[in-house]
Structure formats: structure tokens, C-alpha cells
Amino acid sequence: MMMAMLGVFISVALILGTANAASLGSVYTEGGMVQGKSHSVGLFRYMDVFKGIPFAAPPGRLEKPVPHPGWDGVLKATDYRMRCMQLNLLATDVVGSEDCLYLNIWIPQGNTVSTNLPVMVFIYGGGFLLGGGQGANFLDNYLYDGQEIADRGNVIVVTFNYRVGSLGFLSSGDADAPGNYGLWDQHTAIAWVHRNIRNFGGNPDNITIFGESAGGASVNFQILSPKNNGLIRRAISQSGVALCPWAVNRNPRQYAEEIATKVGCPTDSGMVACLRRTDPKVVTLAGNVKFSTSASDPIVHNLALSPVIDGDFLPAEPDTLFGNAADIDYIAGVNDMDGHIFATLDIPSINNALVSTPVEEVRALSVALSESRGLDAGIATYEEYTVNWGSKPSDSDIKKTVVDMETDYIFLVPTQTALYLHSDHAKSGRTYSYLFSEPSRIPLFPLWMGADHADDLQYVFGKPFTTPLGYFPRHRDVAKYMISYWTNFAQTGDPNKGESSVPVTWPEFASNGHQYLDINNKINRDSVKQMLRTRLVYYWTTVFASFPGVQKN
Template sequence: MPHLQQLSGMLGVFISVALILGTANAASLGAVYTEGGMVQGEKYSVGLFHYMDVFKGIPFAAAPDRLEKPVPHPGWDGVLKATDYRKRCMQLNLLATDVVGSEDCLYLNIWVPQGSTVSSNLPVRCSSMVVASCLVVVRVQNFLNNYLYDGQEIADRGNVIVVTFNYRYLNDDLSMSCSIGNYGLWDQHAAISWVHRNIRAFGGNPDNITIFGESAGGASVNFQILSPKNMGLIRRAISQSGVALCPWAVNRNPRQYAEEIARKVGCPTDSGMVACLRRTDPKTVTLAGSVNFSASASHPIVHNLALSPVIDGDFLPGEPETLFGNAADIDYIAGVNDMDGHIFATIDIPSLNNALVSTPVEDVRALSIALSESRGPDAGVATYEEYTVNWGSKPSDTDVKKTIVDMETDYIFLVPTQATLYLHSDHAKSGRTYSYLFSEPSRMPIFPLWMGADHADDLQFVFGKPFSTPLGYFPRHRDVAKYMISYWTNFAQTGDPSKGESSVPVSWPEFASSGHQYLDINNKMNSDSVKEMLRTRLVYYWTTLILNIYSK
């Protein structure tokens, strides 16, 4: 999530373009002509008769002016050597003590798989897939320089072109004018548009683009398909652990937040605020936007997350729930991890991960009231009763801790995602709707034995880390990675995650079929992995009794 770069080390949007390759008479693209000029990447061998053309650091827009929308790049002379990642967009470091990155950051990277021949003149059956994935840093260098968002495994195993890009996140709320703002969303739109205009030169089909993303990237994907600005650009989309209806996805008090930053950096809060923020040192402004991570059961961290898009009357002309008609012809997958809320719950209640320290029942009661506060104290009591109905007279410490994780998972991720699936399915014309739950247990050894899949645990599998760093994983983890890459890239190719070039362990039915079915993704997949009515009682509770938790 863009608000949590200090927590999980992941915040960024990724775009993947999936395609089926045609044939020509070379095994490398060589220099490629784009609208800005020629670009030259590097060619790698990734197996017997398997090659990868990799382009790093291609500008998709000019260096942006602060608090301004992106504009086209003026182009360059000669051949641009696209062999190195460019700096990430300016953001706080993981400890929130300093600023990293640059304002000149609107660049993208492309991985193009090749066999013994290179793609060209793609056949009609070719498809393109654009993936958007947001985590806590736009680009993360992992241990031993193992870049989390390296697209090689997806590109090679799923036969897709993978494109990742940087975008700004701090500036989304700062202009406070309905005519401007949402610069991160505009950056994403600029990258998607660039792919649409240029991907044919790399072997892709611009008329069959699929976007997917995780966390703030999942919400970004949802915003992109809801915005009328992207009409005709996107064919399919996947939101992982984040949708536009999440309670953190839209900033409801952007003016207040901007004024707080302005005061911190010595700017006025009147009509001269935006001009002053544009003149102020960007590192100072970025540091002023840091999140306050002091939280408790009665003041959960989810209520402190402010750096989100705004309803600007332009990119987002209305509330997200009113815009699903724009996605009526877009195929859509959305899902969550079974314990997505764990990372937030441990900030609110640190005893959760400590087997030697019990978590008091009073914390469950306080959290129930805090998450239901917009509906008054009676709603808080009702929430507590709803989540403790099966406790019995003496709940175990594990029961108490799991209840807290369930409550935060439901409120922050699962219920908004289910509401989104219903809205997409209800408004769909040609678009298909699919739902999933990712439940592969966390690999973190410090977590309790009852732990499931934490927030962002799915990313390592989508990006094939069990294959690229095999010593860090067991064979079952490679199974999960194979399944996810197959489902994701089949979906890009055909609109059906079960049909495509890659085999899958079980057919994934549409959400709109009887029972609102979903796929439970883990290392033990079989026919029993197809389930229905995901946590329906709690979804009904939050959406019907508490009402619109995402638009308070």
C-alpha cells in the first residue's frame, strides 16, 4: 500500500503484457523503435532455445513537474541504452528516516521471451496482458540483488511480455483542487497508454492488455478500469489484496492532510499552499508526509493511512461504486490472502506474534468498537458479538488472536473485495468475474503456527521466486508458483484462467456461476479447492448492517 512503505518494503505498480509469440527469423529483437526513439536492451539465455530480451529504464513520460500531470517525453537522438534500472520515485526509506529516489522517475522495464525465433506480425490469437502491482517501494532490491519484481520467470514460464514501471505516490492528495491531483493514477495511466501505443514493436498486441497489481497496486488496477480515461486501453485486470472500495483506498479529507504537510514545511494553508509546496525541497515535503505508526486496538493503523487517491471529478468522476459500468466489458479477477490483515493487526496489537504473551479479550472489544465507530457504539458491540459467537465461555489465546486477524482482514481487504466482485458481476456485459483466496501459509519462521498467508505473501509466487532462488524454498512452493503463473497468464491470453498455454491443477469457475464460487490457492490444490460463498455471513454483516465501510 502506498501508505506503508516503512512496513513491508513494497509499494509500486507493475504492468505485464502477456502475449503468444509469433515467428520471424532471429532470436533477439535488437534495437526497437519506439515513439521516443530507438532503444537497445540486452539478450540473455534462460534455457535451451529460450532467450530473454530485457529493456530497463525506458522513459514513458518526461521528468514530471511537481504536482503536475505527466506529459509525453520529448524523445532522444541515437539509440537509448536500456540496460539499467532508473531511480525509483521519491519516497521514504524503510525506516522512514530519510528519502530515496528521484523526481525524475517515470521509466519502465520490459521482459520479452523468445524461442529460437523472435515474435513479429502477431496472429489474431495473440493476447497482451498488463499487470499493475503495488507494494511498499516502487522498486525493491531484495537479498543478493534479487529484485522482487523481476519479470523473467513470468515471461519465460507463462510466455508473456512483462512490463514494470515507476509512478509517483506522495503527490496524489496535495493539490486539493478538483481540477488536478491523483498524479500517481495519472502516471499509471501514462504507462498503460505508452504500452498500448508501443508494445507492438516488442511483439505484443495492444488490443488485448491485462493489468494486475497487489495491495495499493490492486486498488490502482481497480481505479484504472473504473476510470473513463482508460476506455479501450484495458481488456483484463487482476486485483490482489486491494480494491477501490477498501477503507484506505480513497482519501476523504485531502485538504486537511495537505494542510498538515504545508504547516510542517512552513507553507501557508490558503490559496498559496500549492505554489509553496511546488517550491519547497522535495525531500522535506516527502518526510513531512510520513505516516504516524503509533497505533493500538482502539486506534487502529488503518485509520491513519492518508496517501490515497481522491474523487477529483476528472480521473475519478464519481464514487468508485458508481463507476463499474466502465468495466462492464473487462474480464476481472479479484481476491485476498486469508490473513491479509495480520501485518496491520500486529501494529495495533503487538502481542499477536508472541506465543509467551496472551492477548486480552478487551483488545478484541476495543478493536470492534474502533472499526465500527462510524456507526456508533451499538455497532461496536454488534461487531464484537458477531466475531466471538463461536468462542464459548473460555476462548483460548489462539482463538483471541485469530479473531483479531480475521476482523482486520475482513474490514481492510476481504469484504471490500467481495463487494467489488458483486458490483463487477452485476454490471458485466461481456466481462467475466473470478474470485480467489490465497491460503499458502506464511514462510516467516517467527510467526505463530496458526498463521496463514500474510499481506503480500502471494507476490513471491506470482513472480516465480521459488524458481529463481530455489535454495530458499521447498518443492511445494514451486508448485504454488507454477499454479499462480499458469492461472494469471492463461487469464491474460484467453480471459479464462483455466484455458491457455499452461496446464492448471483444477478448473476455476466464474464467480457469477451458482454459489458465487472462488478458488482456494495453495500447494494442495484439487477439486476441493473450488469453494463457494466466501465468509458470506461476515460479508453480509459488514455490508448490510454496518453499511458502506469504504465510503464513510
């Protein structure tokens, strides 16, 4: 009898919940009306989801985005749109479309329609070559689905597409095709959100942008650019900042001419007009990255299609623009073995326990990473990283040294530099630093493996909750901690204060000895640390930087 009564109560609760479900229905935007979908995500909790809202017109080739002309009637915003034209994962073909400037919105609802919520806008990574607003898809489970963050943190989540590869970042180095089209797309999406998000229940004056890898660098570029003045309140860069060695293309004309030559265009004043007429798939394929790398020719030096200092969106070197972010709260951090995926491309024996890594390859990598400062700098880099080896380093020590070197050079040192610059220039803006160290879940990796590049994304987007059978309880702890810190920060500018409880107080970067939070499943008081890899940061920023620069041919 009791069970029957309980069943009735649950049924009535569900019916009442459905009856009381708050939903936006059709929403007015500057382009016209849009209608998404609403569904239940728990007892008296719902989610409005809009997918595929245009935030700009289909873009002109190698041109800045322009406003969308609008539409008649109600636009059904229920499906993701195609990602921007790009190479496939094997770089053998092209996927996506030129008509790709669309965004997606998740809005959490209770019994009443939400208003004035914080807004979190995500920028994907992919080396400025790949990616899409929905992310990778496995059995209709998209990586960048914003539902878990929105529901658990009570924030609106927005994802969007921006142009990548040749069509997003090719630059002639002059006014013909200045470049940075992908950055302009990002800016246009952020500005659209600022103008329209109030109608979706968001607070246009509380927008946080966050991103990973090239997306993390993009976040940094967006807060440094004067074009976003007043649009962005807070920002989070995960494993990527504007100061990363791969984030700025310093010789765009040379690379544009290489692409032009590949597709049969001239390299004179008619180059850009010819590229605009050429089949965009052919131009995209020509912007391929050379993946046949080695210790003496590392992958990081082959990521050439990236932002440029154009005198417009980026008026000067990134390290001179931090005054533009003085009132923006900023979190930046890296994964403790961010460089692993790059190290395994350059020195494949890193992942093979049966094959030792020769010391000569470590030396060759040291010299290659130091090429901008010459051979003496390369020798100094090698000595700095092998100083604790002793006379007979173990193979695992040698392999870890390679990963550390690539992690520091490609991600950690530039991120620490960005944190110092943000903190030094800050007025009202607060600065927070983290290290993500939850070990990789890939079983083939070495036992000493930490968190690889992009390992953090599954936790930020709550995958241990979405697909619980794929994770252990400790992984759900990591996801809970990260979503709590990230969404509290979006609400208040302080990751410790907001609607979600956190396991330990995360101090500001400059509060006492450049503190940072070590994020993993065992967070406790000992997870607050200071002076992250200070000796190596000092080496790269001071000792290495003191060597004379070398002019490349």
C-alpha cells in the first residue's frame, strides 16, 4: 500500500513539475524570432536549449564577419550547424562549410523563468586549425554540451563556431588580407551575446569567456584587444595564452605565399584576389600542418596558421596590451603534462616502455626549442633540464624530462608570464592560477603520466555525470570541483564565492607568494601551493631571454 501511495505521489510531483516547467518558448533576437527545445533535467529543473542561431552572415572569403540580415517567421534553433571548413583529423580531406557562424545556448530553468544569470561563453581549441562549437561527438554525446555546467552552476552557457585554418587565419601581412578572421568571428559572437542575451535570461554585464588550448589563447587575445572594451567581465584560459610560442604568426606573408604557390596563385599583388577565387576546399587543404616531426623539428614550430599582430584587432605585441584587461577577472592555468601529446609526436619512444629514449634526442629537442636564441641557448636549455639527472638517469627520468621541457616551453612558462602581467596591470581585476594534475585515463600511457593536454575538458563539461559508467566516483569529484570553481567565478569573480560549495579556498595569485591551486580528486589544504616551477620560469623568461636573438632566413 505504501509503495502504491509513493508511486502516486511521485506521479503527481512529476505532473506538477511538468505543469510548472518554466520555458522561454520563442525568443526575440536582433535577427528575428528563434525557438529552441526544453526538457527536464531533474525534479523541478529544466533546460532550454537553442542550437544553430546565426550571429553573423555567411562570411566573405578572407573577410571580416558582417551582421546577419535577419529572417522572417520563427527560426527553429534545434540542431547544431556545420562546423567551419577545416581539414579532417587525418588532414587528407576537408569537412565543414563556409556558412558556419552559428552559436548554441543552454539556459537552466526552475519553476519560474530565469533572469539576470551569469553567462559563460566557451571558445574551443584545435591549434587554430580544427574544432567546432559542439566539440567531438561520441554516440550523440557532444564534448562541449553545456547542460551540466548550466544546470550545476546555474549559469547560461554559450558555444559557437569560428573560422579556422586557411580561411580563418591566412594573412597576406598587409591590407589586402590582414588576417585574424577567426578572432573577429569570436569577437562578433561575444558582441552578439552582449546585445541579445538579456532576452534569454542572461546578464549582459556579467559575461565570462573561457577556452582551452588555442581557445585559451583566444580568450587571452579577446581580453587584450581594445575591440572588446566593456563586453567581457571575466575570463578563463585553460592551457593556452596569447604569449605561447605557437599563438602568434610572425611571418604571415611567407606562409601565405607558400599556400598561394600550392594552389597555383601568384605571390605578387594579385595573390589575395586569386586566393578568394580559388575553391575554398583547395585553399583549406593547402594550409596543412607537417606532422612528420622529430626532436630536431618539433611540432610546435609547424603551427603556422595562427593570429597576427594586425594593428587593428591586435594593435601591438600581446605582452604590451595587458592594460586593456586591468578590470577583467582572470583565471589561467595548465595541465601538469600538457606537453605530453606534443612530445610523443616529436619523440615517439616517450610512450613505449620497451624502447628507451636516447639522450641525444633530448639534446636535439633542447636545441630545436631554443632556435630563436641560437646554439648556446640550446645547450643552456639542455643543461637546465638535466641538472638533476646524475650520471645514470633512468629511462623514465629521461622521458619525463622531455615532457616537462615541452610542457614548460609550449604552455606553462607563457601562462605564468601572462598571470604576472595580468596581476601587475590589474586595477579591479583579480588573478587566479591553477595546475590541473588529475592523471590521464588513457590506459596505454606510462605509469608516471599526469594530466595530458585537453584532459581537463571532460571534467569542466561534466562528462563523469553525463556518462557515469565511463568514470569512477573520484572523477565525478573532480568534475564537481571544477564546475563549482568555474561557475562561482562567473557569478562573482571569486571562485570561492557563489552558489556552489568548494573543497578549499583558492587564494588570489598575488596574495602571498604567487599562489596556485593544484586541482585533482584529492583537493585539500595542501593543494594550495606557491611559486609554480619558479626555477624553470626564471630560466625561460630571464636567462634564455638574455641570449641574443637569431634572425631566421
